Amino acid sequence: xxxxxxxxxxxxxxxxxxxxxxxxxxxxxxxxxxxxxxxxxxxxxxxxxxxxxxxxxxxxxxxxxxxxxxxxxxxxxxxxxxxxxxxxxxxxxxxxxxxxxxxxxxxxxxxxxxxxxxxxxxxxxxxxxxxxxxxxxxxxxxxxxxxxxxxxxxxxxxxxxxxxxxxxxxxxxxxxxxxxxxxxxxxxxxxxxxxxxxxxxxxxxxxxxxxxxxxxxxxxxxxxxxxxxxxx
Amino acid sequence: xxxxxxxxxxxxxxxxxxxxxxxxxxxxxxxxxxxxxxxxxxxxxxxxxxxxxxxxxxxxxxxxxxxxxxxxxxxxxxxxxxxxxxxxxxxxxxxxxxxxxxxxxxxxxxxxxxxxxxxxxxxxxxxxxxxxxxxxxxxxxxxxxxxxxxxxxxxxxxxxxxxxxxxxxxxxxxxxxxxxxxxxxxxxxxxxxxxxxxxxxxxxxxxxxxxxxxxxxxxxxxxxxxxxxxxx
Numbered sequence: 515x516x517x518x519x520x521x522x523x524x525x526x527x528x529x530x531x532x533x534x535x536x537x538x539x540x541x542x543x544x545x546x547x548x549x550x551x552x553x554x555x556x557x558x559x560x561x562x563x564x565x566x567x568x569x570x571x572x573x574x575x576x577x578x579x580x581x582x583x584x585x586x587x588x589x590x591x592x593x594x595x596x597x598x599x600x601x602x603x604x605x606x607x608x609x610x611x612x613x614x615x616x617x618x619x620x621x622x623x624x625x626x627x628x629x630x631x632x633x634x635x636x637x638x639x640x641x642x643x644x645x646x647x648x649x650x651x652x653x654x655x656x657x658x659x660x661x662x663x664x665x666x667x668x669x670x671x672x673x674x675x676x677x678x679x680x681x682x683x684x685x686x687x688x689x690x691x692x693x694x695x696x697x698x699x700x701x702x703x704x705x706x707x708x709x710x711x712x713x714x715x716x717x718x719x720x721x722x723x724x725x726x727x728x729x730x731x732x733x734x735x736x737x738x739x740x741x742x743x744x745x746x
Numbered sequence: 747x748x749x750x751x752x753x754x755x756x757x758x759x760x761x762x763x764x765x766x767x768x769x770x771x772x773x774x775x776x777x778x779x780x781x782x783x784x785x786x787x788x789x790x791x792x793x794x795x796x797x798x799x800x801x802x803x804x805x806x807x808x809x810x811x812x813x814x815x816x817x818x819x820x821x822x823x824x825x826x827x828x829x830x831x832x833x834x835x836x837x838x839x840x841x842x843x844x845x846x847x848x849x850x851x852x853x854x855x856x857x858x859x860x861x862x863x864x865x866x867x868x869x870x871x872x873x874x875x876x877x878x879x880x881x882x883x884x885x886x887x888x889x890x891x892x893x894x895x896x897x898x899x900x901x902x903x904x905x906x907x908x909x910x911x912x913x914x915x916x917x918x919x920x921x922x923x924x925x926x927x928x929x930x931x932x933x934x935x936x937x938x939x940x941x942x943x944x945x946x947x948x949x950x951x952x953x954x955x956x957x958x959x960x961x962x963x964x965x966x967x968x969x970x971x972x973x974x975x976x977x978x
């Protein structure tokens with residue numbers, strides 16, 4: 515009945531950063547499952563059947579990404595459902611606090627959150643082993659969604675100044691909630707994701723490195739808002 | 747610039763019931779798209795991540811069925827988005843009037859509506875050409891969903907008598923709304939679906955044939971409710 519530290523050590527030697535990678539895969543898996551739910555639910559706001567079909571297709575793709583991540587976790591002996599549990603609360607809180615009230619708010623939410631998730635991936639990708647990096651890249655690579663969302667938002671904002679003002683406020687709220695729940699994710703991650711993000715080569719303490727990263731993500735968000743002619 | 751009635755006649759000769767088949771495919775396509783939206787949205791009520799994943803998978807399958815139907819319509823030169831338009835109102839009205847308030851109501855809605863849709867298909871399948879019959883059968887064939895739904899409902903009803911009473915009432919409301927919106931579908935179908943349902947061999951007028959069919963569907967619904975130990 516004694517613990518077997520040597521087994522743990524072996525595993526750690528064979529898969530360096532293994533625990534962090536598994537936490538990251540579980541975080542992305544739950545992120546894709548939530549994104550699926552969000553996109554499919556937002557399809558109800560679509561002004562035309564054609565728009566609804568585009569969103570439904572995006573949602574189905576997000577679910578297939580979830581399945582890829584879930585299979586990879588299973589191949590590593592990890593039960594995806596159990597591993598995702600710790601990330602339910604911060605992601606659910608984010609979605610509950612940022613429920614879009616109409617079609618444009620839902621497009622804006624997709625635009626802002628996809629951007630932040632991709633920035634986060636760019637920050638973390640250097641720490642990943644090659645197969646994980648390829649998987650994550652596949653899962654986060656652009657769908658036809660981005661172009662669709664930007665087109666729809668640009669033309670709506672160009673033709674309605676008040677909508678632009680409202681969406682600028684909404685964008686600020688979205689990024690604020692996202693960064694606040696990102697802190698929740700770091701707290702829940704039991705150190706794994708944090709370890710991936712923090713570089714041992716840096717003289718800075720981990721918390722300062724993370725805070726600098728969140729700052730870079732906020733700057734990138736401002737550039738994305740400017741690309742829509744909105745003040746961040 | 748004159749119209750060419752002979753082309754229309756030729757088409758009618760080459761594809762008997764062609765218009766009815768196209769309306770049926772469009773109806774099923776919009777049905778699958780709505781089912782996708784309903785299932786994905788109801789996943790928010792799932793009590794566990796495992797339940798959520800099952801529902802999300804069902805929703806993704808429903809979307810792939812929509813795509814099959816949409817491709818078949820395109821192959822017949824029909825734009826699915828335009829062809830579905832006429833069925834938006836009755837299906838949307840049905841979903842708006844039967845929004846589940848919790849997990850069990852959402853399971854019950856899936857159970858009741860899947861049953862009715864399959865009954866409807868059985869009624870219509872004799873009028874279909876072989877490729878259409880095969881496609882419709884594939885789209886409506888059982889997913890793992892049915893077993894999952896029945897298991898969850900049976901054990902919940904067995905352990906909570908008041909829930910059983912509430913779900914019996916809910917089932918009655920669901921079938922009532924479904925039959926009422928089915929009338930809307932017949933009205934919107936411009937005669938195509940109705941023509942598939944009504945047999946020329948029958949001495950009965952079309953309206954009486956349809957009313958007899960709705961009666962058979964109601965009886966089948968009562969048997970499904972009895973299978974859950976509920977009064978219809």
